[in-house]
Amino acid sequence: MNNSKRPINIHKGYHAHVYFDQETLDFASELCEEAGEKFGLKVGRVHQKLVGPHTKWSCQITFGRKSFDEFIPWLDENRGGLSVLVHALTGDDLADHTKYAYWLGDSVEINLNGL
Template sequence: MNEPKRPVNIHKGYHAHVYFDEETVDFASRLCAEAGETFGLKVGRVHQKLVGPHTRWSCQITFSHKSFDAFIPWLDEHRGNLSVLVHALTGDDYEDHTTYAYWLGDSVEINLDGL
């Protein structure tokens, strides 16, 4: 099995999607809030439903290449066992969720049908 691609700082903008379930929702909520406060990042809703191409509950964090080098190692260290999709924001949703999709932890299936 191939190792998931690790995030690389080669794009201008990114989303990090923190995946969780009913057992980890409180931990994920605290993690996302702390990320927003610590790094001054925009944190989306903690979705306890499937949204977009995501096949698990998720919370989206928006950040730029300027925050990448501090934020990504922090997120990796603090995420516990949660999987995090980090993808580029190029304007091409399909490419962003395939070619430019990177992972902290285990990769999770993405539903590409609607992209």
């Protein structure tokens, strides 16, 4: 079910969290690496464990509003069915993962307890 908000370019900075599992690990790793190289973005570790509020394995890509209009359509087109959380970096973690949370693909539950 995809009842989620599409990403909009209204913030200075963003994280994209690409979610994957054992079966999609190699694809997700290559996707994140390619995003970093193609757009000059900072790509975090490919976490094969739960990190922070994320309830699936994930890789974080950091980007700003200047990259948004090229990067987001590319990511959406190349994500191969993976769910991607795109959220603002406002300094308010709870708002960033709720009010300013956007999705490519199906939304994934976020654990808000620690935010």
